Amino acid sequence: MISGTTTLIAHLGYPTSAFKAPLVYNPWFEKRGIDAVVVPMGVRAGDYPDFFRALFSLTNVRGALVTMPHKVTTIGLVDGMSPTARVAGAANAVVRRPDGTLHADQFDGTGFVRGLLRKGFDPRGLRALVVGNGGVGSPIAASLAEAGVGGLGLYDPDTAVSAALAGRLAEHFPDIEVATGSADPDGYDLVVNASPLGMADDDPLPVDVTRLAPTTFVGEVVMRQEFTPFLRAAMNRGCRVQVGKDMLYEQIPAYLEFFGFGSATPDELRAVSLAEDDA
């Protein structure tokens, strides 16, 4: 129950109508007896920098969850950020540290990697192909780099997008071998669809699945259905897979730790979530 002692986590984006975070975090806070609440705040792009600064003048705000269209703008408004946020070129979380400075991070990719690890797939030293190098693929590539991947293949229909991501990776993770320009999954230990392909019924598959080895682990970000056509094709070839929603539930514990609220397992969060029906 919200009271005068409650700590606020602002959920910043626009439009707000599809926000799911309050429906997951708030029941969990209540269950754990944590006096905090996630509050959706609809901010248009033009209003964001001023609102962001004013928000952190509040005495009872600990941090913010940041979603579209503000993830890129946010990195220009904070005092510091993680390497993952730098490589992603975007942030989806901001915390106010005890000294008052604002620190940003990016947990989309963290959620993806945590899901892999939970399934017993450690990407350290392995080769990963990330298809789609924009707002979702960039943080996944950054988190894979952070997790110690040996080589990264980047593919995006917009080659400039791939090149820019490759440049940021080279700057922060110079030891990782990065290749761009091909979506051929042959020779990769991990293949990730971080493109929107699979959102529409008649989308082509993001890679040529006949070139997928059964030993390759396949990850998906599309959440339209649990098993997308791409995942089903990969499973038919014998591949292990990770569904889109795993990334979502795996990243929430990373946020909770970042904000200083302890941690939770994805299963605990799913159990209390009110967003499951339509997430």
Next chain:
Amino acid sequence: MISGTTTLIAHLGYPTSAFKAPLVYNPWFEKRGIDAVVVPMGVRAGDYPDFFRALFSLTNVRGALVTMPHKVTTIGLVDGMSPTARVAGAANAVVRRPDGTLHADQFDGTGFVRGLLRKGFDPRGLRALVVGNGGVGSPIAASLAEAGVGGLGLYDPDTAVSAALAGRLAEHFPDIEVATGSADPDGYDLVVNASPLGMADDDPLPVDVTRLAPTTFVGEVVMRQEFTPFLRAAMNRGCRVQVGKDMLYEQIPAYLEFFGFGSATPDELRAVSLAEDDA
């Protein structure tokens, strides 16, 4: 339950720890199935004007409850205000109208007058003495004027405070006879303690109760205990009385109507309130 469609009412003040409004409004919203939430936001005085402007750039904020230390500042930040707020020189509520303009009002005095009316005491045409003409007494005097009182006696140990309030009353309610400088209750139909006297154990009574007629109605704003020494003395003389907390619960329906959430009775609000133990 808060979701992406929830309308926000900001509760602005500092410090926030003693805020009671969330504990009354939010259970009532939940009981009525109203998708809205009161969110405490701690704002220091120096940060207030910038935060206030930024707040109303949010797409899902309908209004604000304003408390100390921002009630006076607020009237300089809005597009329009009620006569009550003008006379009080302070606002405790702001609503964003459909055209985007911000309108302020002051409901402390409204709550006091609604309580009188509910008890069958209509101040129209009568004479009222208001002791204490500052942040609480000013809105009570303004609301009594709005309710059609015939004459007002104003008393404050700081005579400049009484004079300023008398000036604002004369400007907006020129037909009301206003006298200042005396706390003698003789001849008044209504006597209100709007001073802090009664907060401490050894406070003197705000007026000479031996001069109170049994037909005089006596109101109190101090909420430290239900029946303050002043109220007990008045009751011993046969006076009807109104306790401090009545003003609190009577003003909430006025806020709800102002924000467009329908209305409620004080009894309904007390029944759902989680603030009753220590309000």
